Amino acid sequence: MVIGVPKEVASGENRVAIVPDVVPKYIKKGYQILVEKGAGINAGFPDEKYESAGAKILSDVNDLYSSSDIILKVQRPTEHPTLKKHELELMKKGTLLITFMYSLHYPELAKKCAELGINVISMDAIPRTTIAQRMDALSSQSNIAGYKSVIIAANHLKKIFPLMMTASGTISPAKVVIMGAGVAGLQALGTAKRLGAVVEVSDVRPAVKQEVESLGGKFIDMPTSESMQDASGYAKEQSEEFLRKQKEIIFKHVTEADIVITTALIPGKKAPILVTEEMVKNMRPGSVVLDMAVEFGGNCEISEKGKTVVKHDVTIVGEPNLPSLVPYHASEMYAKNLYNLIEYFTKEEGKFNFNMEDEILKGATIVKDSQVIHERTKALL
Structure with missing residues (x-):
């Protein structure tokens, strides 16, 4: 053939x-x-x-x-x-x-x-089974995207990532919040930690808490009694009530962050809104939001596909194809x-x-x- x-x-x-x-x-x-x-x-x-x-x-x-x-x-x-x-x-x-x-x-x-x-x-x-791991292109490309997302966000941030003690004083480490602890989110966590940031991660699946903590991240607990993932290990679409509670919990974390990276996708559905315009308004001037889900509707309410824009003094990156940049x-x-x-x-x-x-x-x-x-x-x- x-x-x-x-x-x-x-x-x-x-x-x-x-x-x-x-x-x-x-x-x-x-x-x-x-x-x-x-x-x-x-x-x-x-x-x-x-x-x-x-x-x-x-x-x-x-x-x-x-x-x-x-x-x-x-x-x-x-x-x-x-x-x-x-x-x-x-x-x-x-x-x-x-x-x-x-x-x-x-x-x-x-x-x-x-x-x-x-x-x-x-x-x-491709099913996420043991045999199919070698063929799992979604994971391989998400790994690349997670890495590149942090590099791009760091480039837009007007601060450095690591704690630095100098003769002129101490510089506090950057705070990064990552929404979604799938392959892309975990790679973003690892990359941000290697650059010296303090990293918090939210996810609807409590089962990923151990993975987050093993990479040095702090898990943002989301109390829930719902089953948050399907049989294939993907996050499921959540109810409006759950999303409302989730936004209340993460509001404080997002508005105190220097960088927010969102990675939440639901197969076959529009990406859930996790970062509202109100949250962006309350972020520190000069902060950065990178929306990895922008191709499928976006996790940030005001991100724009294929554009990097500044709104409410916050830089919002809507790059739809991060793997293509590497x-x-x-x-x-x-x-x-x-x-x-x-x-x-x-x-x-x-x-x-x-x-x-x-x-x-x-x-x-x-x-x-x-x-x-x-x-x-x-x-x-």
Whole structure:
């Protein structure tokens, strides 16, 4: 089978779905690799590196799509800016597309794939099981995002992070509040601690308290009797009453913080508002809010997608694609996640085994044989 990797066309996307180091591994498994000319340039991987690794470089993306049985992408398919056609329309019927589809947010895209006969495995739907850990691209990219969120916030803050005792006096450490203790939140916690900040973390799941404290953070307790996570370990959508109580508890913590980083996402739902405009108004002048959930509605009531704005003397960062700002390592990690998935389902040389009895494929396959088979996506349609 032939694997094709086109250059990402989504605005601001610098990552690539394959890196040169992974190419020989695919070839050893019996696959042929086609890479669009310039696909890895923005991530720091020139065409020569791919060619040296055994990939074939194609300058015509039409040739790449028409020759490929499997297409690997980072972003969901969209209108191609130069060809003026949708990327899905460039793929031949029966192609297997593996990408971040986010079909619970974009169910109509899954429907279009079914109509065109494109099979889809979505990397954001990989189950969080022990076997699937090596394929968990959401976690790998969230790790990168958590790290970068602190670096960006620190850059905007008019203070330094660590406690510093100097001849001119003592400088108190910066106070960072992180909302959400998932992969991104815990990485942000670790990064902020390494820079010397005092860090507090809130999360609706009491079970993560130990993880927060093991990394040196202080857990903000949220008294609740509700079950706060689903069977997959993701936070569930909470009631209005719970969110109201949560806001009351965290008001003091947020308004005393130098930096607030929000990471709360609910799969298939609009991100919950955790930082209200009233909270921002009461923050210290020069403080920073970084909203990692801005792509899906935002956790901060007044953040703006793709913009860094100053409101009520507070800098609010709404960067929707943090991993793309660290494209070299983000691409490396994502490429390995993809390879681990394909390698796991390659039972014969150069052939992907679409075994729908396997719980990984059962959970991550959105479209198969011209049908939307992902139950939650199907329900939205």
